[in-house]
Amino acid sequence: MFSAIAILSAIIGDLSSAQARKKPDVVVAQMCRRLKIEPEITVHDLHPDFYSTTFARSFAAQRCVPVIVVQHHHAHIVAVYAEHRITEPVLGLGADMTPWGGELLCVDGADFRRIGHLAPLALPGYWV
Numbered sequence: 001m002f003s004a005i006a007i008l009s010a011i012i013g014d015l016s017s018a019q020a021r022k023k024p025d026v027v028v029a030q031m032c033r034r035l036k037i038e039p040e041i042t043v044h045d046l047h048p049d050f051y052s053t054t055f056a057r058s059f060a061a062q063r064c065v066p067v068i069v070v071q072h073h074h075a076h077i078v079a080v081y082a083e084h085r086i087t088e089p090v091l092g093l094g095a096d097m098t099p100w101g102g103e104l105l106c107v108d109g110a111d112f113r114r115i116g117h118l119a120p121l122a123l124p125g126y127w128v
Contacts, residue, residue: 006043006082007031015051024055043068045075077107 009031012023032038044056046069060067070078080086089108104116 007035007037015055021051021055024052024059028059039063039065041066041068043070045069046071071112073103074105074107074112077105077112078110081107081109 009027012027013020015021015023028039039059042056042060042063042065044050044053044067047053057067087109089106103114103118105112106115
């Protein structure tokens, strides 16, 4: 039925509350049932502390499907690429697991290169 495409859910929103964390299970189950599909791969954010990352890893482990990890801001840019069918490189506003004050990425589809950033932010719990 589908070949080499990504199927995205509706926006689920903030997952900071216990109530909101029930949504991904429901949304994914509904999508699979309605589209008569079983996901073959799972993609999640690079940040290890996001609930969406925990959910995606658990989902993939239960189904024995591979996982792709995507840097957060790169994911935003690539989503715009797909939505607007952009094929040429673009600049977007990191990937070394440290909090950044801002970032400048040169994006070419699935590839990106960090070409600039503001000074790292000093945040509680992080070494800068």
